[in-house]
Amino acid sequence: MSTDDRVQSVRNAWTNALRAEVLRVGRTIPEVARVVTVGMWISTYADADGSNAFPGRETLATLSGCSQETVTRAVKVLMGVGVLARKRRPNASSVYLLLMPLGGRLDWQAHMHHMTDTRQRKAYAKKKAAEIAEATRTASTDAVRMASMDAVRTASTAGVPDSVRSGGSEPPAENPDRVHGRPRMASVDAVRTASVAGVYQYLPTYGRDPLPDHNMAGISPQPQQRAGEAVQDESSSGEGPAATAPPETPPAPQPSDEPPAVTRCQGPDCGLPLIRPGRLYCHGCETYLANDERHSA
Numbered sequence: 546m547s548t549d550d551r552v553q554s555v556r557n558a559w560t561n562a563l564r565a566e567v568l569r570v571g572r573t574i575p576e577v578a579r580v581v582t583v584g585m586w587i588s589t590y591a592d593a594d595g596s597n598a599f600p601g602r603e604t605l606a607t608l609s610g611c612s613q614e615t616v617t618r619a620v621k622v623l624m625g626v627g628v629l630a631r632k633r634r635p636n637a638s639s640v641y642l643l644l645m646p647l648g649g650r651l652d653w654q655a656h657m658h659h660m661t662d663t664r665q666r667k668a669y670a671k672k673k674a675a676e677i678a679e680a681t682r683t684a685s686t687d688a689v690r691m692a693s694m695d696a697v698r699t700a701s702t703a704g705v706p707d708s709v710r711s712g713g714s715e716p717p718a719e720n721p722d723r724v725h726g727r728p729r730m731a732s733v734d735a736v737r738t739a740s741v742a743g744v745y746q747y748l749p750t751y752g753r754d755p756l757p758d759h760n761m762a763g764i765s766p767q768p769q770q771r772a773g774e775a776v777q778d779e780s781s782s783g784e785g786p787a788a789t790a791p792p793e794t795p796p797a798p799q800p801s802d803e804p805p806a807v808t809r810c811q812g813p814d815c816g817l818p819l820i821r822p823g824r825l826y827c828h829g830c831e832t833y834l835a836n837d838e839r840h841s842a
Contacts, residue, residue, distance in 0.1 A: 555593065555594050555595045555643070555645065556588055556591055556592075556593055556594070556595050556643060559588060559595055559628070559643045559645060560585065560588055561583065562628075562645070563584055564581070566581065566651055566653070567581045570800075574653055574657060576657055576660045576661060577653050577657075579615070579619060579660070580621075580622045580653075580660060581612065582609050582620040582636040583605055583609050583611075583615075583616055583619035584619070584623050584628070584629060586609055586760075587600060587605065587643075588643055591642075591643055595642060595643030595644070596642050596643070597640065598640065598641040598642070598643070599634075599637070599638045599639065599640045599641065600638065600641075602617065614663075614664075615660075617792075618659050618660045618663075619660065620641075621656075621659040621660075622657060622659050622660050623656070624651070624654060625656030625659060626646070626651040626652060626656055627644060627646060627647070628643070628644050628645075628646050628651070629641055629642070629643065629644060630642040630644055637696065662755070688704055691706065732755045784792040808824075809823065811825045811826060811832070812826050812827065812829075812830030812833070813830075815827060815829070815830050817829075
């Protein structure tokens with residue numbers, strides 16, 4: 546084997562090794578294929594020994610069909626797994642060197658965060674962390690508020706007996722000025738004093754007579770007034786004239802069951818009923834008599 550063949554095999558061996566890695570982990574880590582694609586285009590610019598490759602980032606982005614930021618992240622992954630070296634140059638593109646992988650399989654998972662942690666994903670993660678912090682702060686504030694409310698409630702019921710809290714009764718206290726261990730309210734005393742003084746003598750009875758003499762036993766029945774009789778004025782003393790009854794309305798004529806009289810034609814051998822009143826002959830008889838008189842004349 547000549548020297549040229551041995552040097553030529555460095556670039557070919559590097560290409561074959563990366564292709565084998567894509568076939569090995571491409572199904573579990575799909576981003577490896579995109580990273581290796583950028584590396585393959587870099588190797589096309591390298592010499593036979595894998596050195597002196599300096600394609601621009603814009604050129605690699607055009608060839609790989611991705612953005613320049615993706616090219617930068619892919620180069621970081623290749624440098625992390627140890628198959629690529631980069632040397633920066635001022636005011637020029639970087640120079641890359643192909644390195645043969647050592648130790649067999651490459652650890653892509655440990656360096657794949659350079660490819661997956663994009664700016665959009667970082668911004669989303671930051672926003673999500675802020676939302677979680679806000680939710681945690683709100684929950685802690687609510688917990689403190691509830692604890693303070695429980696403390697106030699416990700303090701307010703500290704002086705009340707257990708029987709009163711549970712709805713039971715308590716034997717009367719020795720001191721009449723205190724109710725259930727607490728001072729009597731001024732409003733209760735005012736209502737009690739007013740009721741004793743006679744202010745609230747009649748309370749609503751909800752449908753019953755408030756007084757015993759309000760019943761219907763002592764009310765005499767009133768006389769009924771018949772239709773057509775004269776109505777006396779209750780405001781008068783009885784000496785004045787009584788009011789006159791309204792005039793009677795004449796009765797309406799009752800319909801008769803007999804049929805009305807029918808006027809018949811007086812013509813010879815006719816006798817047809819006449820519809821129009823005041824006539825002696827029907828239309829046929831009138832025509833016949835008129836023609837007869839004309840022929841006679």
